[in-house]
Amino acid sequence: MFRGFIGVVLTVLVLGVSFAASASGFDLFGVQAQGIAEVSARTAAARDGSASYYNPGGLALGQGYEVDLSALGVMSQLEVQDRSYAIDEPWGATVTVAAAVPLQGPLANRIRLGLALQGFGNTLMKLKLREASRPFFPYYDNRTQRLVVIPALSVRLAEGVGLGLGINTLAGMQGPIDVREGQSRMMEARVVQEAGTVARWIVGVQVEAMEALHLGMTFRQSFGVPLSITTTADVAGIPLVVDISSAEALFDPMMVVLGAKVEPSADASMELDIAYHGWSRWKGPWLGLDTTVSALSISGKLPEGLFRDTMSVRGAVAWTVERASERITSLHGGLGYETSMLDRGEQQGRTNLVDGAKVMVGAGVTVLFPRVLGQGFRAEIGMQMHQVGLYRQEKIACTRLPCPAGTVFGSDATAPDTDITNPGYPVLTGGGRVFVGTVGMGVDL
Amino acid sequence: MRLGGLIVVGLSMMTMARPAAATAGYLFGWGPRDISLAQSDVADAASVAAAWVNPSLAWEPGARMAVGYVYGWTALEWNGERVKLRDIAGTQVGFQLGGELGSDIALGGAVVMHIPDRSLARVSFLPGTEPVFFRFDPASQRTTMDAVLALRLGWLSIGVGGEVFVSAQGDVDFVLGQDANGTYADGEAQVTLAYDVTWLAGLTMDLGAAKLGLRYRGAQALDVDLSTLATVDVQGNPLNGTTKVRIVGRSGYVPATVDLGASWTVGAVGHVMTSLQYARWSDAPSPVAALSMDVDLGLSPGLRQGSFVMPGFRDTVSPRVGMEMEPWGEEAVALRAGYQYSPSPVRVSRGFASPMDASTHGFALGAGVDCGRVWGVDIRSDAAWQWLMLERRTLDKPGDALPFSHSEVSGSVKLMSVSVQGGWL
Numbered sequence: 026m027f028r029g030f031i032g033v034v035l036t037v038l039v040l041g042v043s044f045a046a047s048a049s050g051f052d053l054f055g056v057q058a059q060g061i062a063e064v065s066a067r068t069a070a071a072r073d074g075s076a077s078y079y080n081p082g083g084l085a086l087g088q089g090y091e092v093d094l095s096a097l098g099v100m101s102q103l104e105v106q107d108r109s110y111a112i113d114e115p116w117g118a119t120v121t122v123a124a125a126v127p128l129q130g131p132l133a134n135r136i137r138l139g140l141a142l143q144g145f146g147n148t149l150m151k152l153k154l155r156e157a158s159r160p161f162f163p164y165y166d167n168r169t170q171r172l173v174v175i176p177a178l179s180v181r182l183a184e185g186v187g188l189g190l191g192i193n194t195l196a197g198m199q200g201p202i203d204v205r206e207g208q209s210r211m212m213e214a215r216v217v218q219e220a221g222t223v224a225r226w227i228v229g230v231q232v233e234a235m236e237a238l239h240l241g242m243t244f245r246q247s248f249g250v251p252l253s254i255t256t257t258a259d260v261a262g263i264p265l266v267v268d269i270s271s272a273e274a275l276f277d278p279m280m281v282v283l284g285a286k287v288e289p290s291a292d293a294s295m296e297l298d299i300a301y302h303g304w305s306r307w308k309g310p311w312l313g314l315d316t317t318v319s320a321l322s323i324s325g326k327l328p329e330g331l332f333r334d335t336m337s338v339r340g341a342v343a344w345t346v347e348r349a350s351e352r353i354t355s356l357h358g359g360l361g362y363e364t365s366m367l368d369r370g371e372q373q374g375r376t377n378l379v380d381g382a383k384v385m386v387g388a389g390v391t392v393l394f395p396r397v398l399g400q401g402f403r404a405e406i407g408m409q410m411h412q413v414g415l416y417r418q419e420k421i422a423c424t425r426l427p428c429p430a431g432t433v434f435g436s437d438a439t440a441p442d443t444d445i446t447n448p449g450y451p452v453l454t455g456g457g458r459v460f461v462g463t464v465g466m467g468v469d470l
Numbered sequence: 471m472r473l474g475g476l477i478v479v480g481l482s483m484m485t486m487a488r489p490a491a492a493t494a495g496y497l498f499g500w501g502p503r504d505i506s507l508a509q510s511d512v513a514d515a516a517s518v519a520a521a522w523v524n525p526s527l528a529w530e531p532g533a534r535m536a537v538g539y540v541y542g543w544t545a546l547e548w549n550g551e552r553v554k555l556r557d558i559a560g561t562q563v564g565f566q567l568g569g570e571l572g573s574d575i576a577l578g579g580a581v582v583m584h585i586p587d588r589s590l591a592r593v594s595f596l597p598g599t600e601p602v603f604f605r606f607d608p609a610s611q612r613t614t615m616d617a618v619l620a621l622r623l624g625w626l627s628i629g630v631g632g633e634v635f636v637s638a639q640g641d642v643d644f645v646l647g648q649d650a651n652g653t654y655a656d657g658e659a660q661v662t663l664a665y666d667v668t669w670l671a672g673l674t675m676d677l678g679a680a681k682l683g684l685r686y687r688g689a690q691a692l693d694v695d696l697s698t699l700a701t702v703d704v705q706g707n708p709l710n711g712t713t714k715v716r717i718v719g720r721s722g723y724v725p726a727t728v729d730l731g732a733s734w735t736v737g738a739v740g741h742v743m744t745s746l747q748y749a750r751w752s753d754a755p756s757p758v759a760a761l762s763m764d765v766d767l768g769l770s771p772g773l774r775q776g777s778f779v780m781p782g783f784r785d786t787v788s789p790r791v792g793m794e795m796e797p798w799g800e801e802a803v804a805l806r807a808g809y810q811y812s813p814s815p816v817r818v819s820r821g822f823a824s825p826m827d828a829s830t831h832g833f834a835l836g837a838g839v840d841c842g843r844v845w846g847v848d849i850r851s852d853a854a855w856q857w858l859m860l861e862r863r864t865l866d867k868p869g870d871a872l873p874f875s876h877s878e879v880s881g882s883v884k885l886m887s888v889s890v891q892g893g894w895l
Contacts, residue, residue: 127894129846149636149663156643156658222589269657314655316646321704323646325655427651434650441650 050117050143050169051078052277055387057093057121058407058465062389063341064359066298068284069231069241070341073467074121077139077177080229080243080284081189084123084139084179089400091123095465099169103413105160105379105455106448112459113153114146114170119465135181139191143173152250152274154312157325158447160377162413163310164366165459171275175227185233193225193248193277223250237288245280247303249273268315272308278334279303292345302335304366311376328376330368337363339385353393357407361385365414372421372431377448379455381414400469408462415456420449494540494558494584495522495614496724497605498832498856501538501562501582502887506836506854507792508808510743512731513674513683518564518891521580524685524731525618525629526672528580529568531895538562538852538889540584546603546860546881548826555606558885560586568620576622580631583615598758599873601824606883612722618670627674632667637693639664646702653704666693683731683745689753691720714764720755725785725815739799743792743808751783751815758823781825783815792834806854808834818865824874828863832856836887848893858883 055065056075071079072087096118103110122140126132151170155161179189225246232240252271284298309332314325339361347354367380389407422442423432435444499509500522515523517530542558563585568578618631640661647654668688675682696717702710731745792808810832816825836854843849859882867875 127846132845147664149665150661151663152659152661154657154659156645156656158656159658269659312657312659314644314657316655321653323653323655323704325657423650436649438650 050145050173051141051175052280053165053168054097054099054409054461056141056143057095057119057467058389058405058463059343059357059391060407061097061409061461061463062357062359062387062407063296063343064339064361064385064387064409066284066296066339066341066359066361068229068243068282068296068298069239069286070284070294070296071241072123072231074123074139074141076123076179076189076229076231077121077141077175077191078227080231080241080282081139081177081179081191081227082187082229082231082243083241084137084177084189085135085181085187086185086231086233087123087137089123089125090470091121091467092470093119093121093403093405093465093467095119095405095463097461097463100460100462101165101457103162103165103455103457103459105162105377106453110162110165110455110457112165112169113151113167114148117143117145117169119143119463137179137181139177139179139189141173141175141177141191145169145171148172150250150275152252153310154252154271154274155310157311157328157375158377158449160379160448160453160455162380162455163378164380164383164413167275167310168277177227187231189229189231191227191229193227193246194222223248239286239288241282241284241286243280243282243284245277245282247273247279247306248275248277249307250275266315266317268313270313270315271311272313274310276307276310278307292348294343296341298337298339298341300337300339302337302363302366304332305334307332309376328374331371331373331376331378332366333368335364335366337361341387351394351396353395355391355393357387357389357391359385359387359409361387365416367416369416369418373418373449373453374428374431374433375447377453379416379453381416381456383414384412386410386412398468403465403467403469405465405467406463407465408460410461411459413456413458416454418449418453420447420451420453422450494542494560494586496727497558497858497883498540498542498885498887499523500584501536501564502836502852502854502889503794503806503838505540505856505885505887506806506808506834506852507743507794508790508810508832508834508856509729509747510731510745510790510792510808510810511733512685512729512743512745513681514731514733514741514743515683517566517568517578517580519580519582520566520620520629520672521564521582521616521618521631521670524672524674524683524729525580525631525670526620526627526674526683528566528618528620528629529576529578529622529627530566531568531570531576531578533567533894534565534891535893536562536564536889536891538564538887540885540887542858542883542885544606544881544883546606546883547879548601548603549876549878553603553881555603556588558606558883559588560584562887562889574622574624577620579617579619581615581617583613585613599822599824601826601874601877602757603826603879604757605827616670618672620672625676627672627676629670629672631670633670633687633690635666635668635690635692636663637666638662638696639694640696642696642698644698644700646700646704648704679735681733683729683733685727685729685731687727689724689726689750691723691755694719694721718760719758721757723754723757725749725751725754739796741794743790743794745790747786747788747790749786749788749815752785754781754783754815756780757825781823782817783825784817786813786815788812802840804838806834806836806838808832808856810834814863816865818867819872820868822873824877826865826877826879828860828879830858830860832858846894848895850891850893852887852889852891854887856885856887858885 055061067079072083076083099115101112120142126136153167177191225248229243254269282300286296288294341359387409391405395401423434433447434441499505501519515527518534518536520528544555546553564582566580620629644657671686673684700713729747733743790810812830814827814829816827834856838852841849862880865877
């Protein structure tokens with residue numbers, strides 16, 4: 026009965042937060058201490074609550090009820106234009122839950138729910154849309170500053186075969202604004218804004234191909250928060266129209282991940298994941314503007330074609346070094362590589378985006394105390410480092426009008442290559458490291 | 471001068487696009503049972519709805535989960551014409567878990583949510599002088615989530631919890647400029663949505679055939695604080711300069727309420743319930759955001775400010791009565807009916823603002839059926855219907871020169887609710 030209640034509680038916890046929000050600090054660093062230590066090479070292995078993100082199909086192949094909680098911190102040693110580049114909201118917390126749905130009959134022990142939740146700071150969301158010329162790392166900028174909530178449902182289709190579905194949801198913003206002088210002779214505004222739901226899927230399948238070989242595949246839809254506001258005004262007969270838009274703020278790319286895990290012995294396992302990241306469809310982190318003031322129309326010209334798809338390879342090992350009745354100690358390690366999202370062959374003009382290939386290294390320790398609480402109490406630590414390769418691009422000054430794409434220019438139309446104030450001119454450089462550390466605990470019930 | 475300011479105002483308004491802070495539950499109740507009893511069940515709430523109806527009743531042993539849907543057809547009229555208000559519709563999810571700690575001690579918790587159909591939240595600001603049915607829109611178009619803990623000590627139960635919502639803070643910088651390549655528009659925006667919580671509390675005394683209940687819900691409003699800077703620098707344009715605007719306001723106010731309820735068991739198959747709700751509308755802030763514009767365009771005046779005064783609503787006391795009959799045995803089939811009267815908090819306006827409202831009568835019916843056990847889960851189904859009718863009311867301002875000096879309001883909202891509940895007992 027108690028376990029049934031726990032199942033219901035965890036089920037509702039999953040459902041209860043599922044309307045709220047989602048996307049990804051998980052994409053950047055991973056889920057919980059083990060995921061961070063193993064640089065997210067968990068597609069074929071994850072069966073706890075972290076499987077909601079890594080592979081919802083793995084949930085159904087797990088057992089019982091699991092709750093994990095961890096705190097994590099992010100430290101940036103990135104530099105752009107010889108200035109340090111900080112990551113906002115560096116402190117966060119992660120909660121993951123996995124629970125079997127307490128049903129009887131044909132569905133008994135076949136359905137399991139999961140939840141992966143992460144929040145940074147005290148904000149539901151901090152949305153940033155950049156001015157075009159600001160130098161920054163789009164891979165790290167404004168991706169973790171939000172509540173991440175991924176509920177998942179998984180079904181065990183057959184012995185050793187799990188199929189699961191997770192949902193990324195967040196609210197976009199759309200609607201008109203009309204501002205004009207009202208009957209009170211004051212400025213009055215008519216505003217209708219909708220925080221519409223954005224939902225994207227995570228689909229995964231996990232298969233126990235052999236006793237010592239597990240395979241997994243996960244597909245994650247791209248995720249972005251739309252913003253579209255049309256402002257109209259009319260004062261003394263002078264019309265004003267301002268369109269503000271961003272197709273995909275807080276963006277995570279589409280991903281396809283294939284993973285294989287082998288267990289050469291009861292105390293050791295290894296996993297290799299290969300992932301494809303669809304960055305090329307991203308329209309960028311900028312605020313789109315289209316204005317008409319009286320008869321004068323001015324539009325912001327957003328750059329295109331700066332991003333390219335990336336590939337990543339991640340490997341992980343887990344080794345149980347101590348197995349005693351009162352304590353089981355496991356070491357975790359990971360190594361990964363991901364190509365740069367920026368196409369270096371594409372010359373940047375006004376924009377100053379910086380990114381490089383990344384090498385990811387992780388390590389961690391998990392200690393399970395089987396007799397402390399429930400079916401077992403876990404204490405975990407994990408850490409990860411990203412080494413971001415040096416990015417360097419020489420800017421090209423515009424020498425004749427109209428200025429070609431990919432050039433920078435000053436304010437003087439007769440000499441556009443003078444008085445250039447673009448912060449990336451004459452050379453745009455950046456690179457460095459990012460460190461993540463986490464401490465967590467978990468309970469199996 | 472005004473154009474630059476207007477640009478900034480418009481851009482500022484865009485960042486208000488987050489939840490207003492009122493609820494469909496405030497108007498009709500939460501779940502079919504509460505709706506069909508016209509919110510008279512403060513002393514005798516269903517466990518799965520306890521987080522909304524009375525936090526102190528979330529202790530009942532066992533686990534229950536309910537998933538339901540509500541739809542309200544909105545038909546409000548102003549001067550004889552139908553007002554374009556969105557129907558009130560959404561999914562409702564509730565969960566409650568409790569366990570006994572001793573012979574007369576029990577502990578539990580509950581969560582309820584209302585998730586609107588068309589968006590997680592809707593924010594609607596009308597010009598301060600225009601008529602607005604503030605109790606119905608955007609009040610009923612936002613997501614709510616309430617979570618509570620309850621403890622039973624013999625005949626006394628107490629519960630506390632909170633409802634989560636968000637506040638908004640934002641900055642927008644916007645440039646219309648010109649460089650060697652021509653004119654350009656560029657901008658930067660940052661919007662932060664921070665969590666906020668209002669408190670809930672409840673108390674119930676079980677005296678046998680009679681029960682007494684008390685509930686408190688804190689006030690809610692979305693705090694908005696937005697600063698913006700617009701720079702126009704286009705050669706030959708007489709409007710070049712900067713404009714700073716700050717907008718501060720509170721949107722979607724829902725008053726703090728205190729509900730006192732009682733329930734009596736009548737015979738072997740019936741319950742009669744009543745409650746009184748005190749709503750502190752007098753604390754309501756202005757529904758229009760205060761606006762200040764600091765303009766540096768070489769024109770005067772350089773600083774313009776605008777704000778609407780507090781609306782001056784009055785506190786209200788709403789009586790509710792309800793009855794639940796179980797003619798074919800305990801909890802097999804339940805038939806319910808209820809009535810609620812909600813006085814309007816709006817006085818006749820003497821200024822520019824034109825809040826529209828009238829007292830409402832709510833007539834409700836409902837039923838619940840025990841469907842037995844399926845796959846180890848006790849299934850129950852409930853349905854409710856409520857007709858919320860506005861009294862026809864005439865609002866005449868003291869001067870014909872004031873905007874909307876004569877108004878007549880009337881109309882109704884017809885709401886249906888269904889749910890399925892699973893129990894692990």
